[in-house]
Amino acid sequence: MVGIKALLGPTTGRLSGRHPPDRFDLRSFGSDGTDYPYDEDSDSWDDLIGRAAPDFAPDVVVWWRLEHNPLPGSGPAECPLPLVGVVGDWNLTLSDLLGSLHLCDHIVTDRAGVSALQRCGLHNVSFSPWYTYEPEIHRLLPDTPRIYDITFAGNLNHDVQRERATWLRRLALLGRRYRVRIETGVFGDDYTRLLNQSKIVFNRSIKGELNQRAHEAAACGALVLLEDTNVEVHEVFAPGRECVLYNEDNFERVMEQWLSDDEGLRRVASAGHGRVQRKHPVHRERRLLELLADLLPDMRRTQGGHGTAWQAMSAPERSYRRARGLALGLQGAYLNGADRALVECLNHDQSEPEYWSALGALRVHMSDAVETETQLRDRLRREALRFLTRAVEHWPTYALAHYNLANLHLTLEQPDAAMLHLTRLLALLTAEGDAALPTIGYYYPREYDAFAVEWERVVALADAQPGQAAEGHGLLLAWDAWRHLADIFAEQGRDRQAFAAWDYAIEARPDFGVPYGARAKLHEQRGRPGQAADDYKAAIEREPFYFAAWHGLARTLRQLERTSELQAFIDECLTIIDACPNYEFLRPEFSSYGPAGASVIS
Secondary structure, three states: OOOEEEEEEEEOOOOOOOOOOOOEEEEEEEOOOOOEEOOOOOOOHHHHHHHHOOOOOOOEEEEOOOOOOOOOOOOHHHOOOOEEEEOOOHHHHHHHHHHHHOOOOEEEEOHHHHHHHHHOOOOOEEEOOOOOOOOOOOOOOOOOOOOEEEEEEOOOOOOOOHHHHHHHHHHHHHHHOOOEEEEOOOOHHHHHHHHHOEEEEEOOOOOOOOOHHHHHHHHOOOEEEEEOOOOOHHHOOOEOOOEEEEOOOOHHHHHHHHHOOHHHHHHHHHHHHHHHHOOOHHHHHHHHHHHHHHHHHHHHHHOOHHHHHHHHOOHHHHHHHHHHHHOOOOOOOOHHHHHHHHHHHHHHOOOOHHHHHHHHHHHHHHHHOOOOOHHHHHHHHHHHHHHHHHHHHHOOOOHHHHHHHHHHHHHOOOHHHHHHHHHHHHHHHHHHHHHHOOOOOOOOOOOOOHHHHHHHHHHHHOOOOOOOOOHHHHHHHHHHHHHHHHHHHHHOOOHHHHHHHHHHHHHHOOOOOHHHHHHHHHHHHOOOHHHHHHHHHHHHHHOOOOHHHHHHHHHHHHHOOOHHHHHHHHHHHHHHHHHOHHHHHHHHHHHOOOOOOOOOOO
């Protein structure tokens, strides 16, 4: 085995001295607790690598969580060493990541990520299991009783985790028989304590990966319950002996089986605990280093290729890729740098509609981040309006510019102007088809909502040419445009147009609950509780934690005097609330409907 020296970051904590020095030398950069400090705001590649000299000459730079940590300088092309990008949340950031990933020497991700990136035209991609646990944090706590039968702790943003929401509803309803706890925002010692208090920890990964939670739960001695479609489970656990699998058909039966077999449950949980002791962070690091050592000769032969490719690009294309790489994710920590890069695009080339559209979308995104600074916010929005208006006037068939401009008008509470561009967008999508969406451009608003999550999912699943928008993007834009039009029509009292627009939105994306909920509200306001109840049910079926639809269904069932159906629904709502402390704010209203049957075991 060829040895390798690797510099990894940005991260926290020291990595030096954790591996046999004759084979591997891994060192970290990032915060003050790492082997070498790194200032993401000012350091260049030379600063970063020079800081390790003269005592450490790395063979390769491993950029950790590229989707959250933008590269220094102009990006990958300036790195003087082979550059490996480790990518986790590609499912939320892929459209912004692609420009940087195409210039990395190699990419490491989960198994689903390998497939997604290959569909995007990237073939220098490998799988390496890098999820693990922290032994000093995730550990057994002696004398801690396991007071919960089943728990889940994780993200309860159901737009991001749409598929998991249905499973969490099923899990919460098991509270009629078992002690169920569903938590979010629990970290550190509180999280470790919760896992130690749990007999079974429910898991549902977003990408089929064996995620952090699975390792942490096993390290804390709980039985790990995983979906049987998990493509990485066999990397760590032997199903049936060290973890338990479930599927659509047997979920409740699996719970009943293991919660009625204390001895078997403890045996499998203990075996799973033993297994993850051999999959700790150092083991994960070593596996990554072994992979990189195998790849190093090829990376050295091709290293510099990204620089050549970078030089072959036009100056505005380089600036645009840099801008997208800085606008990573939806939080906007690096938006000023992205803004400068897009201004550079336009300084070089004013003939590309995406540059104008992207800069306008970015400026209004920046304005949202300074909502309380009124003068700055208003100036950014005026500039956004100017750039987006320029885009639609000079390139009237560029669909994404109309979408961005319509959303800016909605932000400015200008519904008539928004309606104009939503209508033009829909006409373009109908007449032009894919031609209206030539690239996967930059859109506004930037939120962790259903639109953003689905936009990235289409990028990952599409078979279109790399960088080209797919049919699914058009359907998503149509869905969003029709639902916004419907809301505007409803506000203006134009019921017939509103109902027609919701029908079109549902036709474009029948799996989303929001149009059903909005249509139900108008039915309810117009004195049609039966139709409203049907639509509220359809909304909840698609989005189980759509609380406005909960409220609406309870109101309409009471109005219809469908007492038994109302009581069954209230029982369900209160059972879910009992399992989910974060939803306790809902209890007063749903308790006010009167007795609701059995509740969670206390």
